[in-house]
Amino acid sequence: MKTPRQVSLPLVLLTALVAVFMLAPITLSVLAGLVNNYSAGLKSGLTLRWLSEVWELYGGTVAASLLLALLCVLGNLLIGIPCAYALARSRSRMARVFEELLTLPVAVPGLATALALILAYGQISGFRQSYAFVLVGHMVFTLPFMVRTVSSAFQRPELYSLEEAARTLGAGFAQRFMGVLLPAVLPAIVAGCLMVFTLSVGEFNLTWMLHTPLTRTLPVGLADSYASMRLEIGSAYTLVFLLVILPVLWGLQAAGTLIEKHHGR
């Protein structure tokens, strides 16, 4: 254990100031969602009234976002994990090119991806007006995160010998993949799933372009409430978002610590 080093006072003060700047708005927003009247402050008393109004007005968007995020995770599991394995094992140039291409939806602003999707598929109205359209956008955006996380786990040296050992003992590919490889990279898969879930629930840049009045998500509803509802409702809605996202983030952190403990950094 290293001994704590001296930190100068100005640095401590600066850090405190930055921490206040980062945390004050969150606190303020949580409080504003729970008081009777924002301009009167805490004196006006606490209430759950705004939360129940949010539930009435926007409850559907919460359910939609959760379902969408789950489907996004599921889709990522189905196509992302085999892809991560292929990219981890392949030495071909094609694989490197594909890996590079796959990250483009993250490197390019969501607005551009959304425009491209609308130009290409906007005419197919059955697709355009369904949640599938939003889902496709979310999957394109989150796939690189899942693939990269799981692919680097597949590349751990001991997995090569483990797989080789299973093979010499006569295990077929399906058996090796399901019985040996998947359990070995499970923490990375869990971390990838939670990451994809968080990204999907909070995605706005793509979703605002892709949504229709009938296919709204939580962040889309948030934008609507900020523009047209009173401050208390916007705040209560923000609180709902925090309540949705916090358990997932906590799980993500736990998964991260688990991976670190098992395999080092």
Place this chain on the structure above:
Amino acid sequence: MSSSTFAPPRLLLACAAPAAAFFAAFWLLPAVQLLALPGKLGWGTYCVVLTNTRYLQSLLQTLGLSLAVTLATLVLGGLVGITLARSRFAGRKLLLSLLALPLSFPGVIIGFFIILLGGRQGVVADLADALGLGRVTFAYGLAGLFLGYLYFSLPRAIVSYTAAAAAMDFPLEEAARSLGASRWRVVRDVWLPELAPTTLACGAIVFATAMGAFGTAFTLASKFEVLPITIYNEFTNYANFALAASLSITLGLITWLVLFLSRRAAGPAAAGA
């Protein structure tokens, strides 16, 4: 590492095929169409961002804002990261988690936070009013935009710099100090070089994110127009699809290039950063 005899290429191809098909259908193909669209109005449409003064101004404003935000984020994030890496106090881990929390907020929430701080009903307006300065608002102009962008950029910088500073070579710094190096020389000759890889990687991500950010500016309905808002207006309000596509291509090229160059400069050693 090289033994891949038990994974024949055909098998690997089959594993990658579903993702490749999905990606080709829903990103590559649409992106190619987007790239081709401005060409239908003539080649000049690709350079519209340079020839149209309104677009050029929007681009320059976005570049300026993103650069300023990146610089401020790196300085503040670096100092806070070093401080947090070296301090030991109760609740330090909790504070770190809380500071990382906004990484998962959509941009709209951050716009709303700025309204809570500097809007017409904001805290600053209340405080200023109590002090007899009148109801000061800053949410809807450049200052609000700058603070909002700073808000969503800082968590990434703080997290990266805290991790990097924890791995820094302390004996080197102590040696420099005991040899009489001034505080400024320690910063220049020890901190900056040791944190350079983090600065490069983090700076590129922060800059690219700021360039493409949409939600925060959208919520603030800012008087200071940034390129994503210009693109959105062209597309939604004026239905200028080719122009919106051209501007998106410009924006996408800038963000991709910055990220690509930073990775190139970092080399394979920092590929995991």
